[in-house]
Amino acid sequence: MIFADKSFKYFSMFDAIESGLYFMIIGYYFLLFAYFLIMRFRISKKLYWLFFSLLFIFLAAGRVFFIGYYFFIPEASLSDAEMAATLMVFYRLATFCTWMGVACIMGVLGILLFPPDTKLEKIKTDEKEKATTTKKFNLTPNTKITMRIILLAIPIVVGILALSLPDALFMDPAFVSEYDLDIDLITVNIGSWSYPAGRFVLNLVLLPLLVFLIPLIFFYLAWKTFGVLRKSYFLNAIGFVIYGAGRISQGLLEAIGATHTSAILSPLLILGSLLIIVIANNYEQLK
Numbered sequence: 001m002i003f004a005d006k007s008f009k010y011f012s013m014f015d016a017i018e019s020g021l022y023f024m025i026i027g028y029y030f031l032l033f034a035y036f037l038i039m040r041f042r043i044s045k046k047l048y049w050l051f052f053s054l055l056f057i058f059l060a061a062g063r064v065f066f067i068g069y070y071f072f073i074p075e076a077s078l079s080d081a082e083m084a085a086t087l088m089v090f091y092r093l094a095t096f097c098t099w100m101g102v103a104c105i106m107g108v109l110g111i112l113l114f115p116p117d118t119k120l121e122k123i124k125t126d127e128k129e130k131a132t133t134t135k136k137f138n139l140t141p142n143t144k145i146t147m148r149i150i151l152l153a154i155p156i157v158v159g160i161l162a163l164s165l166p167d168a169l170f171m172d173p174a175f176v177s178e179y180d181l182d183i184d185l186i187t188v189n190i191g192s193w194s195y196p197a198g199r200f201v202l203n204l205v206l207l208p209l210l211v212f213l214i215p216l217i218f219f220y221l222a223w224k225t226f227g228v229l230r231k232s233y234f235l236n237a238i239g240f241v242i243y244g245a246g247r248i249s250q251g252l253l254e255a256i257g258a259t260h261t262s263a264i265l266s267p268l269l270i271l272g273s274l275l276i277i278v279i280a281n282n283y284e285q286l287k
Helices: 013-044 047-075 080-113 141-164 173-178 197-224 227-255 259-280
Strands: 187-190 193-196
Touching: 013 047, 013 259, 047 080, 080 141, 080 173, 080 197, 141 197, 173 193, 187 197, 193 197, 197 227, 227 259
Parallel strands: none
Antiparallel strands: 187 193
């Protein structure tokens, strides 16, 4: 059996707490997926709510693979080569699902920034789609469609590249020595510090950019609107700021050795952000 030895080699009490919190987050993801798909998209037939529901199912899938990557696969009874290969498969799938989630939020932002306004695209436009600033630029329907496609395509391409490019770009450097692998990592070198090039781009370039860009767009939309809609956009922005803080804090706290704090703080920040995002997208019903 893959887990023949019942004793854990690496799985500590704080790992149990952290994985339990992330399982709670996954359950919450599934509830949000079902809510936005059944209660919002099924009734309104608006792409906005379809993208929003798919966002959570992709985030849930990505988190399942990350849980396997961090907590369960290292405990499996596998050879060194099989262990490294399995970990990389889980890492790639987790990264791919995460970027499919990013594509969904880009789809949401594309609709908000470049709302459909023709009968072919949409018969009825709601308040959220009307309250944008594209009108002053007099964008044509074809231009809006192109911009929405570009926003959607960029994270999809990133996800496919993360799924298909060589292990030498993404493998954790610790794997090479721990599992005695014959592989030359392709790294970014800054002085005496080096880091796999693929991970560098994903974790230190694109992730911080998205953490900054997505809330910024929601803040911009809040600034350009008013009333309940402004509060909804503002809460969305706050929610995504906290979500990004939860994602980034995990790596930062582990880098400075505060692994126990990371195990509790990071998932709690993500849970808090999801609560705020739910309130933001139901704000008009809470009035």
